[in-house]
Amino acid sequence: MFIEKLGEFGLIKRFKERLNNDSSVVRDSGDDCAVLRLDRKMYQLFTCDMLVEGVDFTSRDNPYFIGRKALAVSISDIAACGGIPRYAVVSLGLPRNLTVNKVDKIAGGIFDLAAKYRINIVGGDISKASRIVIDVSMLGVVEKTRLCLRSKARRGDIIFVSGALGGSLHGKHLTFEPRIKESRFLVEHFKINSMIDISDGLAQDLWHILEESGVSAVLYESLIPINKEASGINSALYNGEDFELLFTVSRAEAKKISAAKRYRFFPIGEVVSGGFGLSMVDRNNRERKIIPGGYRHF
């Protein structure tokens, strides 16, 4: 049997069954970052993301933004857990006929974004490869009281996103701003019950929250903010790589968040009990089931 038959999530499930970790590991899978015990007040966050030429970017994309994206996706994972990014190591697989100029631009994208978020680039590895591969591993910290997981959504929670969705393939997947400031604003001022960043698409990533939390959800089409470049609601539901935050809070917190002036967050639905999964009320007030879907590697 080939892995494409098992699928990306089938493969991940297969690996998860083999995990056998000690009690210093608070969370090892099923979230945006691993969560490790650090000290009395803080957890350490640990995440990795691999970008491959021809899959996550093309050889014609601006190399500065290829490098920038490689770091940004890991920063976004730290943001999804409510944390602060601190250190990164970068492994590069490079074809030998790559120009120094292009590598300099990739590095420029990495180092500029690292400087912006005060992330220390502390190491790396370089290997020959037939196509460009960039793997970034990142460490962050988060106060124990502010850690956000996918698994704590509660019945009655209001579901929010941090910005417009869809159409990321028109360029946003390379140029997006990881939502660190928004995430820290949220965890410092409100009680966030669950959070994830949208990398696979709204339907798929909301489904991750529902599965991990054992709840269901209803979305309202008219409330979902859609990018101008996006082709419509299906693009918002199923296109990946928006890298907006998707989070749930109690009704009381939702009111406070909506009243806050610093950042705008968009309520798009609510968490309900029961096992029916995910549905959406459309503009004609008809409710329909939403099948989880989005970008899959296999």
Next chain:
Amino acid sequence: MFIEKLGEFGLIKRFKERLNNDSSVVRDSGDDCAVLRLDRKMYQLFTCDMLVEGVDFTSRDNPYFIGRKALAVSISDIAACGGIPRYAVVSLGLPRNLTVNKVDKIAGGIFDLAAKYRINIVGGDISKASRIVIDVSMLGVVEKTRLCLRSKARRGDIIFVSGALGGSLHGKHLTFEPRIKESRFLVEHFKINSMIDISDGLAQDLWHILEESGVSAVLYESLIPINKEASGINSALYNGEDFELLFTVSRAEAKKISAAKRYRFFPIGEVVSGGFGLSMVDRNNRERKIIPGGYRHF
């Protein structure tokens, strides 16, 4: 200009010039691991290594040992700093027509070695790729007083290796045992001035120590332990991926290490002052210069 003209080390030097880290980073480049402040007693070690099909292994190699090697090279980096490996994340780039059976074997090699050294596998990422790519990032800890760097070799130090060198391409590069036990024995009982693991070859990796420490060295050919599979002294000097420890200690410590019963370490030369670099006294008692060299990706 293509990167193959600049070379692997030219490329690394280019990146190093852009590093701009805060005071929590004790060591960010020029060593086997990054060294980060952790608490009063301990440093955190952080390292990454990327293995690429067709470069670090072939499609005909035993997949169990491909996975095992991916973890082992990072464990070896932690050992080179005198530390204890604790956590790893694994990024996999996989061709879609790979069999589930082969992926299971790769995972088996990773998980079995992790279990042996009590390393928690806490996360990962899976991407489509045209050839297998495995990138492991690892965290470890080391007591501040036991941290080993490349940069502290001193004139008069005796140079040791932990085992026979050369011929790693005959299989040892896939099956080697990372020298964690030997490293911990050394740092717990002796004062180790400098240490590195041999991944590029004895000549190249000793050169790293000399450069970082600002010293020179003389090797004695008759003292260098050579693998039975190796083709001779040049194989020991220039073949990479032995993954033995290479370290320097004072004469007083050297005597104690040679008298210790638990592990055997081989004295192979001494550190001298001056800027002439590296030389070797051959079996005819003639001294000749050794040019640093070994495996290069570009």
